[in-house]
Amino acid sequence: MNKVAHTTIRPARSLNLLSQDEIHKLSSPSAALHKLFRDCALAILNTDSQQDDPEEIFNTFADFDVRFVLQSRGIVLEIFNAPARSFVDGKIIRGIQEHLSSTLRDIVYTDFKILSQQPETSAQITDSVFLILRNANVVRPNLPPNMVVCWGGHSISRLEYDYAKQVGYEMGLRGLDIITGCGIGAMKGPMKGAAVGHAKQQIKTGRYIGISEPGIIASESPNAIVNELVIMPDIEKRLEAFVRLGHSFIVFPGGVGTVEEIFYLLSILLHPENKQGIPLILAGPAACQDYFATLDAFLKKCFGDEIADLYHIITGEPEQVAKWSREAVDSVQEARRQSEDAYYFNWQLYIDPMLQQPFIPTHQNMAALKLFPDMPKHELAAQLRAAFSGIVAGNVKAFGIRQVAEHGPYQINGDPELMRAIDDLLRQFVRDKRMKLGQDASCYQPCYDIINAD
16 A cells, blocks of 8 residues: 655645644544544545545554644644555645645534533534534525535446436536535535536536545545535534535435435424425436335335325436426525525524434444334434434444444344335345445345344
């Protein structure tokens, strides 16, 4: 593995202006903040790598380190044994430098300004999400709505990637900006396509916003198209940031992480407090008809046939997907104009506190989930979202992988018929290689055991 043995980097913009306390907490190798930034920095410097196993990445670059050097003009990052792919002729790629600076900005701000306040109520958590996004200059007043959130898997076929890119191109031609989870696959495709569409329309202010969090950034490093990177402190605030910022949503084919995102959004849409919907489309190439038919049947199994009223499925026709997105964004603009809601942040959306509290995928928490069809539908969706979050952790997050290695597979309990439907869906994802990049389905070991499935 090629490495750059030693280099120094000055943070872009104003992040070299840190307080003595901030520098001390970041500089101490034993401090949690130092390890957090080191791990995120390694993920960013590993951008465009095909590795998606965080433990493998950390082991490959076990000698990687970051130190903070205080100078009269601010700080300098001293980096050791960094992945060589982020450098050209010994100089760091400008976009990578920007991503490092964004990560430092968010980690410092979150630790000193957000977590120190210990937000507890639902309103306080939403304020925290807003403040992090405002500090990152992502929320901007006086701009018309044009944000399309694109979700989907990082482990997709070339056909699916090209389709996502074509949809992005059509959206770029229509002046729409893109928000994704910032990784490769269905997250990179729409951004890359939109960049070409924007260029053809001579739009020089195109926004390609990537929203990540420390637990997943190693397996989904920011792609090179992202020009606004935000690191949220946990997956729940990351998901809330998506729904507060987005004016419409497109879900491309994906695996368990994508289904987790769908359940999160459906829980919000199903909540009786939310009278106004969020435009949601499930889209993929014509070859993905079976994928969406399976997903549609699974969602109906969980919530009843009426759940299909909350989303629209389009296979093929990327231009039609973009037209639908443009019309959806325009309708959101009109609705917010009439309600006098902010264009840049959906304040009126109600998010149940159970979706805001961090779900830690321990074996105890996974076993405590309640998955029964007679529950209120928004509560079932929230519980299903937590179950799939745990499965994501067990597959791609360092914490979850260690939990499964030490204590065995997670135990998931619930209604037998519903459990069989979940197990069937997950096993199809394994067969289709949607659970993990490059895996051999024949030797895949599930990180979960389904209880009461017989």
